Amino acid sequence: MAAIGIYGGTFDPVHAGHITVAERAFNQCGLAKVLLIPAKNPWLKEGELISEFNHRHRMLEIAVQGRPGLEVSSIEGWRDGPTYTVDTVQQLRDEDPEGEFVLVIGQDSMMTMPRWHRVEELLTLCPLVVYKRDGEDTVDAERTITGLGGRISWIEGPLMEVSATSLRQLIAEGVDPGDRMPSSVYSYVQQQGLYTG
Numbered sequence: 001m002a003a004i005g006i007y008g009g010t011f012d013p014v015h016a017g018h019i020t021v022a023e024r025a026f027n028q029c030g031l032a033k034v035l036l037i038p039a040k041n042p043w044l045k046e047g048e049l050i051s052e053f054n055h056r057h058r059m060l061e062i063a064v065q066g067r068p069g070l071e072v073s074s075i076e077g078w079r080d081g082p083t084y085t086v087d088t089v090q091q092l093r094d095e096d097p098e099g100e101f102v103l104v105i106g107q108d109s110m111m112t113m114p115r116w117h118r119v120e121e122l123l124t125l126c127p128l129v130v131y132k133r134d135g136e137d138t139v140d141a142e143r144t145i146t147g148l149g150g151r152i153s154w155i156e157g158p159l160m161e162v163s164a165t166s167l168r169q170l171i172a173e174g175v176d177p178g179d180r181m182p183s184s185v186y187s188y189v190q191q192q193g194l195y196t197g
């Protein structure tokens with residue numbers, strides 16, 4: 001049975017980098033689907049101003065339209081307090097005990113994993129499929145995670161320089177993000193007046 005990809009993030013907003021990661025994971029790893037899961041309360045970004053869950057969820061729904069294999073999950077939308085990935089993975093496994101899961105993640109986020117809640121338990125629950133980011137050395141990244149018992153495979157693809165932070169800045173300056181994000185998502189951002197102030 002093909003595995004299901006779990007791809008969590010803040011997605012504030014979803015951008016071309018996220019879509020490339022999800023589509024390449026889906027195609028290269030032969031996954032049944034990739035679930036894009038907006039975090040309700042991204043505890044690693046505490047203190048930062050983050051758009052409401054409903055906006056981030058809606059932008060993802062718009063972004064996956066017409067993209068086979070990509071689905072949005074609101075599994076973290078119902079939870080209070082910090083939303084930990086280990087709880088999400090456990091819940092998905094409980095709901096589908098026969099299912100196999102992999103965690104789809106960017107290299108920069110993977111490097112923060114030693115600080116994650118119950119990370120060793122998480123790494124026993126599912127292997128990682130990782131997309132390179134920022135041109136950083138992958139050997140050290142791999143060593144850190146395998147040292148915690150993690151299993152890693154790498155997704156092939158071009159370095160994607162886009163980030164949600166840079167897009168929020170561009171939009172605030174009134175610059176059209178062009179191909180850095182789907183135009184349908186940018187229309188939603190404009191309609192809702194997101195990131196303007």
Ligand code: ATP
Pocket residue numbers: 008009010011012017018021104105106107108109110131132133160161162163164165166
């Ligand atoms: P921000 O700039 O606000 O920190 P971000 O662009 O990193 O946001 P997130 O929603 O925090 O976006 O990222 C979700 C996941 O996608 C993380 O695993 C992150 O590493 C990965 N990711 C985001 N952008 C890229 C990219 N350009 N290349 C590879 N992975 C990415």
